[in-house]
Amino acid sequence: MLSYILRRAAHLLTLLAAVSILCFGLVSLSPIDPVDAYVGADVFKVGPEQREKIAQRWGLDKPPVERFTAWAGNMLRGDFGTSAIFNEPVLDVIGKRFMVSLWLMSLAWVLSGLVGFALGVAAGAMEGTWIDTSIRFYAYLLAGTPTFWLGLLLLIIFSVKLQLTPICCAAPPGVLPGDVTFWQAVQHLLLPAATLSIVGISAVIMHTRQKMTQVMHSDYALFARAQGERTPGIVRHHAVRNVVLPAITLQFATLGELFGGSILAEQVFSYPGLGRATVEAGVRGDVPLLLGIVLVSAVFVFAGNTVADILYRVVDPRIGWERAA
Amino acid sequence: MLRVNDLTISFTRYGRGVSRDALKPVCGLNLDVKPGELLAVIGSSGSGKSLLAHAILGILPGNCRVEGGLLFRGEPLTPRRQKALRGRSIALIPQSVGFLNPLVRLGGQVRRAAALSGMAGGQARHAADAAFSRYGLAPAVSRYFPHQVSGGMARRVLSATATVGDADLIIADEPTTGLHREASRESLGFLRALADAGKSVLVITHDLKAVLPWADRVAVFHGGTTVELTAAANFSNDLSGLRHPYSRAMWMALPENEFAAEHASTQGGEQGCPFSYLCGCSDAACAAAPPAPVLFEDGFVRCHHA
Numbered sequence: 124m125l126s127y128i129l130r131r132a133a134h135l136l137t138l139l140a141a142v143s144i145l146c147f148g149l150v151s152l153s154p155i156d157p158v159d160a161y162v163g164a165d166v167f168k169v170g171p172e173q174r175e176k177i178a179q180r181w182g183l184d185k186p187p188v189e190r191f192t193a194w195a196g197n198m199l200r201g202d203f204g205t206s207a208i209f210n211e212p213v214l215d216v217i218g219k220r221f222m223v224s225l226w227l228m229s230l231a232w233v234l235s236g237l238v239g240f241a242l243g244v245a246a247g248a249m250e251g252t253w254i255d256t257s258i259r260f261y262a263y264l265l266a267g268t269p270t271f272w273l274g275l276l277l278l279i280i281f282s283v284k285l286q287l288t289p290i291c292c293a294a295p296p297g298v299l300p301g302d303v304t305f306w307q308a309v310q311h312l313l314l315p316a317a318t319l320s321i322v323g324i325s326a327v328i329m330h331t332r333q334k335m336t337q338v339m340h341s342d343y344a345l346f347a348r349a350q351g352e353r354t355p356g357i358v359r360h361h362a363v364r365n366v367v368l369p370a371i372t373l374q375f376a377t378l379g380e381l382f383g384g385s386i387l388a389e390q391v392f393s394y395p396g397l398g399r400a401t402v403e404a405g406v407r408g409d410v411p412l413l414l415g416i417v418l419v420s421a422v423f424v425f426a427g428n429t430v431a432d433i434l435y436r437v438v439d440p441r442i443g444w445e446r447a448a
Numbered sequence: 449m450l451r452v453n454d455l456t457i458s459f460t461r462y463g464r465g466v467s468r469d470a471l472k473p474v475c476g477l478n479l480d481v482k483p484g485e486l487l488a489v490i491g492s493s494g495s496g497k498s499l500l501a502h503a504i505l506g507i508l509p510g511n512c513r514v515e516g517g518l519l520f521r522g523e524p525l526t527p528r529r530q531k532a533l534r535g536r537s538i539a540l541i542p543q544s545v546g547f548l549n550p551l552v553r554l555g556g557q558v559r560r561a562a563a564l565s566g567m568a569g570g571q572a573r574h575a576a577d578a579a580f581s582r583y584g585l586a587p588a589v590s591r592y593f594p595h596q597v598s599g600g601m602a603r604r605v606l607s608a609t610a611t612v613g614d615a616d617l618i619i620a621d622e623p624t625t626g627l628h629r630e631a632s633r634e635s636l637g638f639l640r641a642l643a644d645a646g647k648s649v650l651v652i653t654h655d656l657k658a659v660l661p662w663a664d665r666v667a668v669f670h671g672g673t674t675v676e677l678t679a680a681a682n683f684s685n686d687l688s689g690l691r692h693p694y695s696r697a698m699w700m701a702l703p704e705n706e707f708a709a710e711h712a713s714t715q716g717g718e719q720g721c722p723f724s725y726l727c728g729c730s731d732a733a734c735a736a737a738p739p740a741p742v743l744f745e746d747g748f749v750r751c752h753h754a
């Protein structure tokens with residue numbers, strides 16, 4: 124148990140080191156000039172001296188390796204730096220944006236997990252029937268659907284044509300964050316969350332269905348049938364237990380994809396969450412914010428995988444703590 | 449109790465493209481089991497013996513076709529009747545621990561079997577405990593998972609699941625596979641005890657030597673059919689009691705006899721006797737048509753020369 128924790132911690136540290144080096148390298152090679160991006164439309168009003176001052180203030184005049192060591196040194200002391208575009212400490216920006224995204228992502232995550240699992244179990248238990256065929260068709264169709272396209276489609280139907288949902292953002296325009304009612308917040312959350320969960324569902328369905336058919340063809344399902352168990356009984360007493368485990372693992376393991384999906388969904392709906400902040404940081408060359416988000420999301424995804432791993436050990440009696448990390 | 453008349457099981461197999469061909473692993477099989485009797489079905493490994501058990505229970509896969517008559521207590525075993533009887537009047541003891549759900553504790557699985565045999569909650573728990581102690585399993589074992597018990601112990605748990613209800617016909621599929629001599633003797637002893645208590649026991653096995661001391665009668669399975677059904681006592685060094693050349697060859701092939709090699713194939717000739725091409729006394733009649741069963745007081749034989 125202790126060695127397991129130590130191993131996981133070592134994994135996390137090496138992962139974070141690798142991710143920050145890689146990310147920093149990529150950003151340094153990026154053709155986007157942070158000063159240009161910062162100055163934006165005022166490019167003709169800003170003279171070379173002023174640009175140099177900005178670059179100096181941000182430390183851009185120093186070589187990349189020196190910048191990286193300075194940044195890493197501050198990181199180790201817990202200082203993530205200041206976001207260039209928001210002019211706020213990086214951690215504050217991430218914290219605020221994360222809270223906005225959290226609702227979106229958790230709603231999508233729970234919805235896709237539950238609905239996907241139920242559909243996958245139904246398809247697998249009724250393999251070969253028209254129910255199975257239609258569920259599979261639906262899953263294949265969704266697997267090939269780009270997130271942004273689905274988001275636009277939902278916007279056209281529900282916001283433009285039916286006018287049931289707002290067209291953008293997390294709150295009505297002109298309303299202070301403190302004055303947003305619960306219903307307004309939910310209303311704004313609905314479409315982005317639906318987009319995100321509908322896209323995430325197909326992997327859950329296909330994975331669950333595959334496991335489910337495996338169980339239905341297993342020797343122990345056959346023996347259960349010989350004992351007089353009917354299909355619903357096999358599903359309840361044998362299959363669910365064996366299928367829920369990989370499903371939960373998958374669900375935690377897909378946290379990374381959820382993150383990626385939320386970037387697209389938030390972009391389409393102009394939802395001011397972490398995903399949008401990532402895009403802005405990237406496009407406008409805000410290196411401290413970008414690296415901060417990357418590190419936080421790496422920890423987030425790592426935590427998801429670790430939870431999956433721990434759950435496996437708790438639920439499956441055949442896996443112990445001391446074997447393979 | 450159980451009578452099997454001319455049972456044929458065929459599979460449809462898809463070959464390349466749209467070609468289809470039918471496999472008949474079981475063809476024209478006959479046998480009967482009486483109450484209080486232990487009948488052993490002996491045949492080489494992989495010859496399709498387990499299909500017989502699955503056919504009786506009605507749990508063959510969907511691409512199977514079953515023809516011929518299955519009678520249980522004198523009445524035909526229709527799919528509907530199989531559904532109602534399995535787990536209640538007909539119980540299966542499967543081959544290995546692989547037939548238990550790896551994620552469910554053993555006690556839970558035996559209790560579920562009891563519930564399926566028609567018992568209510570408390571009664572089922574009681575029956576499961578009784579079955580555990582009947583097979584000498586400590587109460588703590590009910591908390592174990594299947595991967596935590598030895599082969600012999602798994603056998604006892606499987607026996608417990610099959611006997612926790614009050615089934616009249618118990619079918620044991622390869623009860624000695626993977627067990628050392630002591631454990632396999634114990635496993636067969638349990639089955640003998642069930643027969644002595646008035647149940648019908650059908651043991652499907654390839655291990656002639658292990659099962660002989662416990663069986664009342666033996667059905668010899670070859671080429672998809674039972675070539676001979678005879679009293680277990682007829683398997684002795686005086687070969688006169690065995691009427692079929694394959695039965696004699698099987699006995700001779702035992703290590704302590706002459707170890708005479710027997711190169712049995714699972715697939716017999718298309719038309720004639722399934723043993724004809726290996727048999728020392730085969731002639732034109734054997735190649736032409738499969739022999740019909742010739743009845744004797746203790747069984748039957750399918751041989752043109754018997």
